[in-house]
Amino acid sequence: MNQPSSVKPENVAITIPRRLDAEDAQLALQKLQTILKRHEVIEELAHRQYEDQERSNLLEGLLHRQHENEIKAIVNGLHPSDIAFILESLPVAERKVVWQLVDPEHDADVLLEVEDWVRESLIESMDHEDLVAATGAMDADEIADLVPDLPPDVIAEVQKGLTDAERAQLIAAMGYPEDTVGAIMDFDMVRVREDVTLEVVLRYLRRLHELPDHTDQVFVVDREDKLRGTLSLTRLLVSDPESLVSDVMSTDYLALSPLDSDAEAAGAFERYDLVSAPVTDDLGRLIGRVTIDEVVDVIQEDSQEQELSRAGLQEEDIFAPVVSALRNRAPWLLINLCTAAVASLVASRFEDTVSHIVILAFLMSIVAGIGGNSGNQTMTMIIRALAVGRVTGRNVWQLVKRELLVTFMVGMCGSLVAGLFAWIISGSLAIALVMMAAMIGNMLIGAALGVMIPILRDRFGNDPAVGSSVLLTFATDSLGFFIFLGLATLFLV
Amino acid sequence: MNQPSSVKPENVAITIPRRLDAEDAQLALQKLQTILKRHEVIEELAHRQYEDQERSNLLEGLLHRQHENEIKAIVNGLHPSDIAFILESLPVAERKVVWQLVDPEHDADVLLEVEDWVRESLIESMDHEDLVAATGAMDADEIADLVPDLPPDVIAEVQKGLTDAERAQLIAAMGYPEDTVGAIMDFDMVRVREDVTLEVVLRYLRRLHELPDHTDQVFVVDREDKLRGTLSLTRLLVSDPESLVSDVMSTDYLALSPLDSDAEAAGAFERYDLVSAPVTDDLGRLIGRVTIDEVVDVIQEDSQEQELSRAGLQEEDIFAPVVSALRNRAPWLLINLCTAAVASLVASRFEDTVSHIVILAFLMSIVAGIGGNSGNQTMTMIIRALAVGRVTGRNVWQLVKRELLVTFMVGMCGSLVAGLFAWIISGSLAIALVMMAAMIGNMLIGAALGVMIPILRDRFGNDPAVGSSVLLTFATDSLGFFIFLGLATLFLV
Missing domain, CATH: 1.25.60.10 (MgtE N-terminal domain-like)
Structure with a gap:
């Protein structure tokens, strides 16, 4: 101000x-x-x-x-x-x-x-x-x-x-x-024939007076506009002008289809370090091209969208009227509110136990929280592995086993700390032991779900990131309360 | 298997x-x-x-x-x-x-x-x-x-x-x-002089037999290697070969410094749709160039790192030995465990109140959770705005006001749902009202912190994303418990 x-x-x-x-x-x-x-x-x-x-x-x-x-x-x-x-x-x-x-x-x-x-x-x-x-x-x-x-x-x-x-x-x-690729492609292509010399191509280009932005290659097509090869400008510049296009052009190119996903095209640009790529139809005819500037925008937008969607948001004008911000934010918070309510409903089934040992009320949220955090780590790793295509039917089981093992070991360390805390605050070794058992159990549930939720969502064609964290937190909260208070009811009351 | x-x-x-x-x-x-x-x-x-x-x-x-x-x-x-x-x-x-x-x-x-x-x-x-x-x-x-x-x-x-x-x-x-830019630049530059004709440049390029990858422009330097301009290959191809380089070259170029951050260079590539950019030293001498393929890698890595760091992780080989995974994951979980323990310690100060009204134990985690979720939405928006440089000293206060207003309105809707739930589960209108007040209060705290934490961290030169969420959750948990149980102690016991 x-x-x-x-x-x-x-x-x-x-x-x-x-x-x-x-x-x-x-x-x-x-x-x-x-x-x-x-x-x-x-x-x-x-x-x-x-x-x-x-x-x-x-x-x-x-x-x-x-x-x-x-x-x-x-x-x-x-x-x-x-x-x-x-x-x-x-x-x-x-x-x-x-x-x-x-x-x-x-x-x-x-x-x-x-x-x-x-x-x-x-x-x-x-x-x-x-x-x-x-x-x-x-x-x-x-x-x-x-x-x-x-x-x-x-x-x-x-x-x-x-x-x-x-x-x-x-x-x-x-x-x-x-x-899709179709939505980001443009039509600014330079076409040449394969049976002419580079000299002719050079003269043709000079007559155009200006080449489209991001022209790093011209496309070699036949009379039916079918793509025969690509000729990079650098190749054109260093080769003998007397050579034929067909002798100099590259036939080892990547052609995109207009219905490919733009994320996949971005992956190809990243892997093969492309500046532009031709887009062809089913018959191999050249219909457009994609350039790196569009691809960079796709990458940036995807990463932003993902970041926002984790918090249940869409792109929002930070100066937009408050009403539109409400529409953006309220749904996610209401969903979280409902899952939290269900979790607390689960916990409230153990009202008797908690009224006997009040200290359980203050420990139960630790058990729920750590399960969620641990499961979230696992889920982040798996979503990453899925995104780059590293998870196959063959290694899923390996991944589950590894995650469970890692989580169990982290859980052992963590539960020592948590158990000590519970012991100090409650003065009861029994409560501490129940706390440790419940914590490890809930963390293992978190790990298992952290692997399975994104993989299942992915297999059924949903974007693996969105919504996964709600489901995970819901499960680790509800089951965390249930395991902890359940064990307490069995062994302490 | x-x-x-x-x-x-x-x-x-x-x-x-x-x-x-x-x-x-x-x-x-x-x-x-x-x-x-x-x-x-x-x-x-x-x-x-x-x-x-x-x-x-x-x-x-x-x-x-x-x-x-x-x-x-x-x-x-x-x-x-x-x-x-x-x-x-x-x-x-x-x-x-x-x-x-x-x-x-x-x-x-x-x-x-x-x-x-x-x-x-x-x-x-x-x-x-x-x-x-x-x-x-x-x-x-x-x-x-x-x-x-x-x-x-x-x-x-x-x-x-x-x-x-x-x-x-x-x-x-x-x-x-x-x-830094220095770490991603290469030395594969083609240099030309400004007092020669394009014909000479063309002949020179042809003698090189091969141009470096991603050569979309050659660099015009003087005898001291000072950058005078850039000449794009497309310009070279369409211009009259008799012209002088100095007449055709562009002097409206962006030169990077080797100590610029790579993220900033990536921003420039994205904004100005570049394929390559010269890197010059303090005296304006050409020392390297950055190409789009390196920039795309920087963008991808930054977004991956951010994604992982949100869950307290670093890049990890999903097949690495379990021990290295432990090192990656345990610290974050231990920190979360400690903050959760402190929050439950805060709550346990109200043991008397909770032992009188056990149902509070099941409602308090809802208040804490929704404050964290709501604050996280705000924080995500602010981190985005900070990342693109949209937050200035001038509009911080505007942003705080807007976020508080939006949160207050979402909180009103949400607290109706939560209040209704509390009423049904407890049968007490007083508990429902305390719940509503505590929830709105905690959400406002979350919003205020969601703006201030990343801005302060940014101002003091820390990366705004990392650690912010731990701090936020810690505050909304502890204060959520404190406000809810505090109000309950004042009005219900």
Whole structure:
């Protein structure tokens, strides 16, 4: 709220480079926030101090223009990706102010760069013409990415400006489900024939004046557009121009299918260190290509999604209205609440036992918690092994045995500590022994479930990460209470 | 353990392609496992059935050779990255068997591709000469990656085979700390001068016969090796060969410093869609380059590390001896055990209250758990926002307010459910009300800590993810018990 007087970025002449590192980005962001804040404060002051409406308006107008110019100066010097970052990092109202001031020539690039949850709010605040202008400058595959967020009349108008080929590409791109190769491929391929010399290829490329981004290879196709090989630019550059394409091209390439999962394509890029890969249809015809920049986005998004889904969340605008945050968070917490309630219902069956030995009430949550934590370790290892395809039908049993053994040994050490604690707090060796037995038992249950839950979910086609931890905690809580209080009922009462 | 008779991959002629998708990789892995298993079984049988030692040995030898040939046929047809995958997915003993059968020409590539925890076991099982041969074929930056795992005599011998320049590079590469740009950069750069024509550059490249992997641009340097600009291959290909390099080169490039963090470099590659980037020293001299394949590895490793560290784990060989798994897992569980013990100690201060109203014992863990879950959601959002640099001094307070508001509203909904449950199970409206109040209170504590813990850790330079969840759970458990039982003591007893 209050700003330390020693830091006044607005008074310091900062030169912000065009491409930002993390520190520069923070600096640019802070500077913008300062201007926006100052503007807000001055607007308020102006309203308060000047009874004379006209003078107030005049002053405001002047300051307003000055602030706008300052913002423009900062924002429009940036790379579109950095403009996108700045917009993502501002609250909705301020985001709109800044977005209005972004140079229209950056509109298309910024719209393509921002995260989905921000794009919506940007498109909302653009008028029809700006949207058509921005979208009209895009490639078919880029338009396809934006279509879900665009108003229908804009789509209709943009469509008219496309060539027949582009329109066909747009329709094709829109047809592929999310998370497939089809959804991330583009159509910017350079095709050559195999029966020409490299000299001809070189001349052909020169006539194109510009090659698509991330062109590290051109594709060799026959008359039916069937992929025959690939010719890397480096190969093209170092080989004798008199050679035939067919002599120089590589036939050891990886072709993706448009319905492959994008995660699998990412795996291939990672394994084989690719920059681009051709996409072919069932007949082997070249229909598109995937480039490393899209793949990096896929990897990043997948890892973010996984991180969020562990806490039962989806991607959320940290400045979105509170209501949308509620929708994001409440379901997961309610599920956890219900499983916790069931676990406590299980425990409450042992009310008599607990009322005899109250100290059990304080020990039982330790037993439940450690089982969950231990099982969670096992589950994390197994989910990792599953994700990279390291678990086969053949070694599942080996994994279970190993996990049980490891857990048993960790449990032995841990239960000594826990038993000692129980002994000190209760003064009863019997309670300590029950505690130790229950803890080891519950940890073994956690380990067994930590292996089996993700493997079963995986086998039945569900994503192994999501929901697994709820199930695990539910089981280790309920069974932890049950084993501990059950043993206590048998041996102590 | 037992193998269903319907699946006999060893009898089916599978043609495994050179580059595997996930399914192929599983298939190859299973086939190998089958052969290895069969081999083991037959060895056992042979020992049992033939008293005649000589005949037994003969038979074993024959089968042995047959199995070896089968394994070789599968493994050596694969891309080195896929060989690495197979080796990572086998238990140590079988891994060594297969590794012995890998063609020496793949040794270097496989060693560079496998995960750190596997590399050690592979190097152990190689003899001096094979190691020298494999390592001698590597670039200086690649050798530097392996140095920590290599025996000193191998390093000494390999060093001798290097040129002076390579030796200088090796020493430079070894000097940079892990997680810096210096540690992932290579020295395979093509340098050109700015005062020559593209025609000259083209001729120069052709004379090189081969360009380094991931060469998408050549670097324009002056006589002092200072970087003046970059010239992309695509630009080189489409421009008039008569033009000067200085007219065509780009001066709007991003140069990394060798001490930048690799994560920051990855961020730049992602933002600006780079394939390679120059690395320069303080004087602007070109000293190396970073390529996208290294960056993709950095991104993957960081996300894996984060995933594991959340469960208090490090990368672990799922087939490593149990003892090393103990070292990996026990510390985290012991820490959790201690915090749980402290929380239960807090709760046990209210023994009188709980012995009066036993049902409190079963409800208190719900209050503690939901506070932890809710705080964890908040923390996940904040860690994400921190990671991408979206949190500035300016908006922290805004974030805290928003999180508290969201949590309060989710808490209201949740506490209705929890209150109803408490009412039903206890039959006491007073208990239900205490439960609701305690739950909302503990959730607010969770939210506040969920914002503050990662921000404080980040400000003091610690990685915000690791350890934060222990602290959070500790606080929400202890305070959850304290608030709930405290309120109950005040109002119910």
